[in-house]
Amino acid sequence: MWRRVTSLSPVISTSKPTSLDQAALGFKIWRSSFSTETPTLVKDGPTSFKERNLFITFVLGGPGSGKGTQCHKIVETFGFKHLSAGELLRREIESNSEQWSQMLNTIKEGRIVPSEVTVKLIQQEMESSDSNKFLIDGFPRTEENRIAFEKFTGLEPNVVLFFDCPEEEMVKRVLNRNEGRVDDNIDTVKKRLKVFEILNLPVIDYYSKRGKLHKINAVGTEDEIFEKVRPIFSACAGK
Ligand SMILES: Nc1ncnc2c1ncn2[C@@H]1O[C@H](COP(=O)(O)OP(=O)(O)O)[C@@H](O)[C@H]1O
Numbered sequence: 001m002w003r004r005v006t007s008l009s010p011v012i013s014t015s016k017p018t019s020l021d022q023a024a025l026g027f028k029i030w031r032s033s034f035s036t037e038t039p040t041l042v043k044d045g046p047t048s049f050k051e052r053n054l055f056i057t058f059v060l061g062g063p064g065s066g067k068g069t070q071c072h073k074i075v076e077t078f079g080f081k082h083l084s085a086g087e088l089l090r091r092e093i094e095s096n097s098e099q100w101s102q103m104l105n106t107i108k109e110g111r112i113v114p115s116e117v118t119v120k121l122i123q124q125e126m127e128s129s130d131s132n133k134f135l136i137d138g139f140p141r142t143e144e145n146r147i148a149f150e151k152f153t154g155l156e157p158n159v160v161l162f163f164d165c166p167e168e169e170m171v172k173r174v175l176n177r178n179e180g181r182v183d184d185n186i187d188t189v190k191k192r193l194k195v196f197e198i199l200n201l202p203v204i205d206y207y208s209k210r211g212k213l214h215k216i217n218a219v220g221t222e223d224e225i226f227e228k229v230r231p232i233f234s235a236c237a238g239k
């Protein structure tokens, strides 16, 4: 039986760091030097971020819920710069960066890469872009990701989108995605769904409580879903 993973009152506490939660899920933990108390990135972010008056959108949802697809439509219509956290990690793996094999194993097992790595990649992309409107797709995945992003960039999202999709539909879409991804197989998808429920729903809950969350029913055609997304940005973009 598939369930709809939309409960916003998770049994798991929202305030604990992910390493414990990942351990609770039975995962081996990728030990990183990272701790939110010992930053290796620039704490509070580069001053240029504050001067740039950025508009940040986080795009969340389970695997296959349509985040990337809707981001492309938002970019076409509203001209955001799209940063997919998963794509940035896959690019790092392909470039044989220092920790590529740990990243690859983490993704294969559906676990979450340490915040230090992901935040650094996102921050670098934001620094090198002229855009002042960013769609950050598939991040933050955990409360620890969220806290690390805020701490190191000094930024918070203006808007958070949550594509709410039944598990059965997400599984069907992922297994038909056909992009040759190492994590698009039934075993990894089951793990990713579990990780989504335990680690990502608390982040969604956090933004819901702060009035930033736009929950969108992600069942329907791509165009039907985009018609629910459009009004969220029309108000600020005049379209
Ligand atoms: N509304 C939709 N209905 C059916 N298939 C969809 C829909 N939106 C996206 N897809 C397809 O589902 C797969 C997963 O979509 P994607 O945007 O990559 O999701 P995510 O980034 O959330 O994992 C892709 O093959 C995509 O073409």
Ligand SMILES: O=c1ccn([C@@H]2O[C@H](COP(=O)(O)OP(=O)(O)O)[C@@H](O)[C@H]2O)c(=O)[nH]1
Pocket (backbone or CB within 6 Å): 061, 062, 063, 064, 067, 068, 084, 085, 086, 087, 089, 106, 107, 108, 110, 111, 112, 113, 114, 118, 137, 138, 139, 140, 141, 145, 183, 192
């Ligand atoms: O902030 C992130 C984003 C992605 N991932 C890893 O990258 C995988 C693929 O992420 P992506 O967003 O591309 O997957 P999608 O949800 O779009 O299918 C995830 O399962 C994680 O293993 C991660 O560790 N941290």
Ligand SMILES: [Mg+2]
Pocket (backbone or CB within 6 Å): 067, 068, 084, 086, 138
């Ligand atoms: Mg995606």
